[in-house]
Amino acid sequence: MRLACVVGTRPQIIKAAAAWPALHRRHHVDLIDTGQHYDDEMAGHFFGELGLPPPSHQLGVGSGTHARQVAAMMDRLEPIVLDDPPDAILVFGDTNSTLAGALVAAKLELPLAHVEAGLRSFDRRMPEEVNRVVVDHLAELLFAPSEHAAANLRAEGIGRALSGSGVGGPAGSEVRVQVVGDLMQDLCAATLDAARDPASIRDAAPGAVAALGLVPGGYLFATVHRAENRTPGALREWLSLLGGLDRPVVLALHPGTHRAIDENDCAVPANVRVVPPQGYRTTLALELHAGAVVTDSGGVQRESAWLGTPALILRETTEWPETLEAHGGRSALVGRDLGRATAALARLAPLGAAARDATTRARSAQVAFSGAAEAIAESLETWLTR
Ligand code: UD1
Ligand code: UDP
Numbered sequence: 001m002r003l004a005c006v007v008g009t010r011p012q013i014i015k016a017a018a019a020w021p022a023l024h025r026r027h028h029v030d031l032i033d034t035g036q037h038y039d040d041e042m043a044g045h046f047f048g049e050l051g052l053p054p055p056s057h058q059l060g061v062g063s064g065t066h067a068r069q070v071a072a073m074m075d076r077l078e079p080i081v082l083d084d085p086p087d088a089i090l091v092f093g094d095t096n097s098t099l100a101g102a103l104v105a106a107k108l109e110l111p112l113a114h115v116e117a118g119l120r121s122f123d124r125r126m127p128e129e130v131n132r133v134v135v136d137h138l139a140e141l142l143f144a145p146s147e148h149a150a151a152n153l154r155a156e157g158i159g160r161a162l163s164g165s166g167v168g169g170p171a172g173s174e175v176r177v178q179v180v181g182d183l184m185q186d187l188c189a190a191t192l193d194a195a196r197d198p199a200s201i202r203d204a205a206p207g208a209v210a211a212l213g214l215v216p217g218g219y220l221f222a223t224v225h226r227a228e229n230r231t232p233g234a235l236r237e238w239l240s241l242l243g244g245l246d247r248p249v250v251l252a253l254h255p256g257t258h259r260a261i262d263e264n265d266c267a268v269p270a271n272v273r274v275v276p277p278q279g280y281r282t283t284l285a286l287e288l289h290a291g292a293v294v295t296d297s298g299g300v301q302r303e304s305a306w307l308g309t310p311a312l313i314l315r316e317t318t319e320w321p322e323t324l325e326a327h328g329g330r331s332a333l334v335g336r337d338l339g340r341a342t343a344a345l346a347r348l349a350p351l352g353a354a355a356r357d358a359t360t361r362a363r364s365a366q367v368a369f370s371g372a373a374e375a376i377a378e379s380l381e382t383w384l385t386r
Helices: 010-026 044-049 066-083 096-107 127-138 147-155 183-195 198-203 208-212 232-244 255-263 280-289 298-307 338-348 351-364 372-384
Strands: 002-007 028-033 088-092 112-115 141-144 176-179 220-223 249-252 272-275 292-295 311-313 331-333
Touching (some): 010 088, 066 096, 096 127, 141 147, 147 176, 183 372, 232 338, 331 338
Parallel strands (some): 002 028, 292 311
């Protein structure tokens, strides 16, 4: 089968890389990069690091308002797809690139498959939530990472959820939901051994580790990039939260957040070391050996949960509730509230136990393999040859 696989941002390139070997074995895949992320450390680097071939089409859209960005992506994607129509368009996650790919597929009446279907934060102020809802309602083949996500789809009247790897829905049913596991979990499982050596955190931006005297369990690893955390008030609140946690923090900063900090003249607390976005393996190592992670990233939140690293989530909602303390996980929603963050850190990663905990974790963490890539590739084949 011929698939057009649309990516554009860091997490999508990572997800596509996790799916690539299985997709490539069974299908002819055209990788189309919208160029939503364009800095080498946000995009290009990951193709090489994770063995993804260069995209067959680079749309070069770059940054802009959401309307301009999505419109430019659609405008540049449509002729490519019209020129050589694929059997299906495959999109990942919940970004503007996901939305643009889905809208082009729907408008051209091409089959659309969505990986990471069914996630809901139930907060429509999040641009990603709007994208998820629209894309899930346009897709015909929905790959949910969990039963919980599939239940969210059922609650919206989408498809008929099927567990396991079979796709055969009711006769005549065009919309199918399948629980396939999580591509990012499988990449995490495959990369874990390369991150176990504590020396691997030294690969983080030159000098940062030495400058902070980082040792396993002795630092917090942070990433921040949600739109809600880039307003001037929010920037000051979470920077002050990081300062108040009073432990060394390695902050791998998204360039958009970096720009917002600079434009608003925000002071970075002395215990916070800003480093550029890191490669995938180094990020995993920084997560594995940290005393705790502080993040608003969906991917980093999940990786911390799989690795067993405590996490403070700089949000009030999450589309990954299974990672939370209330559901047996080790992460806590703390918003931008220092009191909640301090209490959660003391509970989940007490100073006296953090080093021992990180050392044990690095030696013994096991991440289960979900088989998502193979399930997706097989399901696409069955579905498209139906
Ligand atoms: C996007 C996604 C978000 C995802 C994140 C992953 C949307 C609405 N948001 O957010 O869901 O979690 O990617 O990282 O699609 N910039 C650069 N260099 C780059 C890319 C961006 O400097 O390579 C800066 C620009 O100033 C830009 C800003 O970051 O205006 C925001 O970029 P954008 O693509 O709009 O959204 P992200 O915040 O990256
Ligand atoms: N990541 C990375 N380098 C970094 C920060 C994150 O490689 O400096 C990886 C992280 O390990 C995860 C993915 O990027 O695999 C998550 O992407 P991001 O946080 O950009 O987006 P989200 O998951 O919130 O959509």
